Amino acid sequence: MNLLLLFQDAFWSAIAALGFSVLFNVPRRMLAGGMICAAVGHAVRTFLMQAGLDIVPATLVGALMIGFLGIGFGRYWRAPSLIFTLSASVTLVPGVFAYRAMLGILQLSASTDPAVGGPLLVEATTNAIKTALILGAIGVGIIAPRLLFLREKPVV
């Protein structure tokens, strides 16, 4: 495993998360938290995918890292953890898969030949399922600390 590549991956994910933090109006003094979450979460996912894991379980592990780091930063800054986890996990969101699925569906509407439409349908469906599974993995990963360890009697 190339350590330099992994470091670059972490660096660019942190920059990506910083942009979304600005978009989401994250308090200035907490910007670093989201960047660290993104760097660790995304680099872990990249590492696992290069080690041969599929993108869905790799995303789950990456999101778990973000979830637990978010709880830690939340304690440190005395803030809700979503401030750190939201912009960090946006870097894991499968945007490309999502609109490839949509593009496939749109192109499907223009093709009458089953030989052309068949592969398009397969591609669109695979991308849609992948998008849904990755999103589920992100959701589970982020709230895992609350599901596993910080269980409280619901107040409402």
Add this chain to the structure above:
Amino acid sequence: MSATLPKKPPLDKLALRDVIDLSLWAGQLLLQHGAESARIEETVHRLGTGLGADWMDILVSPNAIAVTTVSGEEFRTKIRRVVSIGVNLRAIEQINSMTQRVIAGELDRVQVRREIEQIVRQPRQYTRWASVVMVGLSCAAFSQLFGGDWPVFFTTLVASMLAMFVRQELIRRHFNPLLVVIGTSFVATIFASLASRFQWGEQPQIALASSVLLLVPGVALINSAEDLITGHLVVGIIRGISGGLISLGIAIGILMGIRLMGISGL
């Protein structure tokens, strides 16, 4: 349920009205700024009981919020329509810390009202130009993550900065949100496809895929997943659908752009 609660002095009608008004207001801010359903329910409940009510019932719906507050023999219910107006995590953080202080007994109703008014009034921390630059940098960072080289990086940077500027202008002119998405993704695609047109860099199609990422409905989709997992199914499904619609809008914008520029596929 109320038998297990410590007895609180019953609030008079005016105080009860104040409590429901303030907690509903806080819930409205959380919903419109992108908090997940579980957080909204918990915060409104803690805020209302912290201000003296015996019990709070909250119904979070995708575009409205209903709260019933109970004190002694009296109760009041109020519904407010909520329109999502973009993620603002600073407001969520401030409401969270305000709620902590209410629970600790440091704030009364008058001070809570003043705090919420201050949260609503304050301007965003980052200027619109800071947003343009940072969002552009963010999309360009994604092009690096996808394995793009420097020409692709700079194409993505300019394309997404341009797109962010167009998005702000369209929002300011009160266009329909989906129309804003289509227009923004169209503009990003038009510029990013110049890279494919003139063969800037090794894999110019990466610029196409990265420059629209500023539009990806990450918060809607992540909140949807969280709401579904925590059992807030209705809100979760609606958020998922709105995220899907935004993705569709992105795809329509891309499709229009690449057809116009004569580029084939991503």
